[in-house]
Amino acid sequence: MLRGSALPSTKALRTFVVVANSLSFSKAAKELSVTQGAVSKQIASLEQQLGQTLFERHLNGIVLTIAGEQYLPHIIEALEQVQRATAELAQSEQKEETLSLNVTPSFASLWLVGALDDFCQKHTNLSISIRTGDGPLRTVNSDDDIVIRCLPIAQHYKNAHLLRSESLRLVGSSTLLTQKPITVINDLKQHDFLSHVTRPQLWEQFKSSEQIQHTLNFYGVGFEHFFMSLEAVRAHAGLALLPDFMVDGLVERQQLKNPLNLELTSGYGYYAIIPSYKLNSRLVYLFQRWLKEQLQ
Template identity: 60%
Template sequence: MSSSSGLPSIKALKTFVAVAHNLSFSKAAQELSVTQGAVSKQVAALEQQLGQALFERHIDGIRLTSIGEQYLPSIIEALESVQSATARLKQSENNEAVLNLDVTPSFASLWLINALQDFRSQNASIRINLKTGDGLTKGLNARSDIIIRCLPIATHYENANLLHKETLRLVGSPDLVEHHPIRCHQDLEVHQFIPHITRPQLWEKFRNQFCPDTPMNFHGVGFEHFFMSLEAVKANCGLALLPDFMVDPLIEAKQLNNPLALSLVSQYGYYAITPNHRRDNKQVYLFNQWLQDQFRC
């Protein structure tokens, strides 16, 4: 290695990556909109600074040396990190408030993404970063301002507001229910039930409440999340139990059928959890108030 303590320039590293991808100085020059001489000069200067040859020059072209092959992945990753950090900074310009949400996948995909249009129409200055998660809330990323989870109904959750007690609708596709009509509870036995692998007790509770004497045949594939079960319903795989606020619009639009208007109260609820150090943030307060209003309607 060269004894120089300076780091290579971004321009030199980007030139190295372009040449490595194209294995051609001329093609790299076209990609970077510079002359071939400028590309050769940047690569030569980088090799001199590193004290190592990055490319082998041959009559029929060039190829990476073993050192170049080792160097390339790290440089690509580093440049992507710089680009990502720069993009985040630009997106946060004008002191725009940022709200970081961590919510369950089905809550996000089947309700929140569409509902956020209403919040954004009232709070255009707040930028939202939405990611999904599930399970326990302890030890979550400290950047999360609000965490939404489906949990057993209880009063001991710290800094948690109950948004909605979970009611599950029995749903099937219109085609499936039309082909095998459900006019009474006994008609359910000709259908398959789609298992929910994280809460298998739901179907047992449903059976005990509505059809204790009716055999239940289960679909051969179980799903972790409600949004996955919904896709299975749409594919005519069977009947599923899905949260009311996620599927009621689809039932009203006749894209789903709710046989016999059957619903099950699950004893679970959707909670919005705000870490102590985030509770005084204006954007957190506004979003929590908006959430409460949405589920109060």
């Protein structure tokens, strides 16, 4: 039982975690930049306060006791919560406003993260929080300021603003397309194609738009997200259809090739969906305007 009303110090708890991870007083002392005696003193004081032995001391080293094994994960979690809360508070003091975004994984990783510096340079004293989501959006009742989804082009989405229609480039790695060049449409026969498991119709649309008669050969793995397909393209696995604004920079740098300048207008578009009660937010307005400018 915990003796007295005082809780263990964070210094003692931090020392306990480091010792438990290294199972060595000397290694823990080196990591904490203190003496081995100071580490031993912290652990002994903590054990005395808890009324429990946390480590078994042996000639060849130390091991956690059953009590120590039970205590460790709770302390790690508690220290992480304290660290996270402290960081969030420190950041909130430095920023005047916070914008919360919920975007598709590929939109985030292949475009938004790289583009955001432009917005942040123009609008200082703000904090942006990004998390990812995907799939159909049945409701906009969330804590997010702006939700970005790729959806079939339509007029019925509530509080949705079309940012950009989706145009997909046919791309392959420069290495692959040097080894197996495509100079005419019939050369596609020698390549494997990367399927998009949530939108399997894309390749049929592509065949129809390019009037391709032969059967396409598909790579043995399908991918849920464009960023996964891009990694497979980089690994020379085959050809993929990827959004133009996500890959045009790679094509310009000749990391990827767009053979015959083939592309597909998919019938989808990228929408910014904003809850009605946040439509009057100054920061939401500024960010939505910036998105439209960048994605035109």
